[in-house]
Amino acid sequence: MSTDIKAPTFPESVQDGTVATWHKQPGEACSRDELIVDIETDKVVLEVVAPADGTLSEIIKGEGDTVLSNEVIAKFEEGAAGSAKSDSKPAADEGKAEDKSAETKSEDSGESSDKLLSPAARKMADENNIDPASVAGTGKDGRVTKEDVLNHLKSSESKPADKPAQSSSQAAAAPAPMAAGERVEKRVPMTRLRKRIAERLLEATSTTAMLTTFNEVNMGPVMELRKQYKDQFEKVHNGTRLGFMGFFVKAATEALKRFPAVNASLDGDDVVYHGYQDIGVAVSTDKGLVVPVLRNSEKMSIAEVESTIRDFGLRARDGKLSIDEMTGGTFTITNGGVFGSLLSTPILNLPQTAILGMHKIQERPMAVNGKVEIQPMMYLALSYDHRLIDGKEAVQFLVAIKELLEDPARILLEI
Incomplete structure (x- = not known):
């Protein structure tokens, strides 16, 4: 059954929001109450979760798009993921089915580690090249919070035996060193919250004594x-x-x-x-x-x-x-x-x-x-x-x- 994924109901003081990050892509399986997308408003970042077990079928509003209160932003197929897993396999393909099942499990384990990360924790894990599956979550439903990632970093630093393997993996993922004298610039769009803060600060300085x-x-x-x-x-x-x-x-x-x-x-x-x-x-x-x-x-x-x-x-x-x-x-x-x-x-x-x-x-x-x-x-x-x-x-x-x-x-x- 197809279901509309809608933006949250914004209060009167908030006119609209911006799609910040899609955590799921079309075709990806979702569990009930799993984080799908972050909607950034002038004041807070709102989380939209899956209404049931199923699959995200279509994204209507991409990252950076402006959305209104209760506007449809995606399509969701309920039960699609569950029905796909229950398909029977011929006896001749039993071995392949087991292999695929193992692959599916490994993929699901990767997805579960990803789905249980809060946005702040995901960002910190990416910046420090940390595998989310190695971090124990203490949040609701086992979600990994920013504090969990910080504690994982501290515990890793306190274990000298783990440093060689950790440093080698980080060295492999590290970007190539910059050439001498190279001047690097990075341009990123200002977040909606930061833009709103800037507007209010300018308003305060220009309209008050x-x-x-x-x-x-x-x-x-x-x-x-x-x-x-x-x-x-x-x-x-x-x-x-x-x-x-x-x-x-x-x-x-x-x-x-x-x-x-x-x-x-x-x-x-x-x-x-x-x-x-x-x-x-x-x-x-x-x-x-x-x-x-x-x-x-x-x-x-x-x-x-x-x-x-x-x-x-x-x-x-x-x-x-x-x-x-x-x-x-x-x-x-x-x-x-x-x-x-x-x-x-x-x-x-x-x-x-x-x-x-x-x-x-x-x-x-x-x-x-x-x-x-x-x-x-x-x-x-x-x-x-x-x-x-x-x-x-x-x-x-x-x-x-x-x-x-x-x-x-x-x-x-x-x-």
Whole structure:
């Protein structure tokens, strides 16, 4: 029976998508719920799976084609693969049938290893010349994730006995060395997600009166509190680790309550003041920057903030975040410090009017009560839309965050 394979239903905020990668070609057998194609939208990569056991019979939309919500992109024959395998063979051809069966099994084993790879894992396996069949999968239904490939790489590096065979196979697959003085260029199309990010960044810089104000915070009190309670915190909250983002989110939430303009957004000539705090947390992935949102952060505990952010990070790297989770937000926090950034000017995440930039914690000599002491300091940057937020409000908002972090008891007491 022939079945139409359709693009997923896109939410209202997404107009269309692009066919990113076909993981199956016409004539290839597919198992139920096996990944067939990736559809890339402005915000996430959506996976389309096989509706049943069968064969992909026809591809209507090729890689790079634009597709609309629920548009037919391929034809699928249900049960075609199963019926082909059950064909009986004459007794005279029994030996050949067994040979073909063995070949089919070996091909199926190769296909099963391929079908169980997530897109990120497949890319990493190809880049490192790793046979997917040699990687143990820990994902759903035995799917190999990016973390599984990373663990496989680490275990391979830790086995000296395996290095000669591994290096010889890699040497055989390695491309010929470039000639001296050769200048190589590679041209690849920009992904849809990267193009959308570029459009939004250009829009933010060209349509807003963006300004950045800076301050610095002594992270000593937070670091001391974290050192004192991190083990007990992790034990009480079922393995959730106590990091710095929980303190920053709670400090920002309290500061947003005090300065509603920083939590507002512009809609044409209207100012929309939000009576809630939905804080977006920027997460870096291989495909680009995404900003999942912590809904009603004013009602969340530090433990809930930390566990939710960790979940966002893991699912963002596997492309599992939903569009709804990245829609909205009244304020954004981005942490360039995890990559070693000492100072930066973050760009607004429209239609929001402010974004907080965290940076690397650096020990510096500071004057404390007339004496020079070494303190763990962090630069904070607040970019804001000067059309709505005055410099006075922006500076006071940033000072409020600084004071809350330098005396964490204020966060609990909301003072």
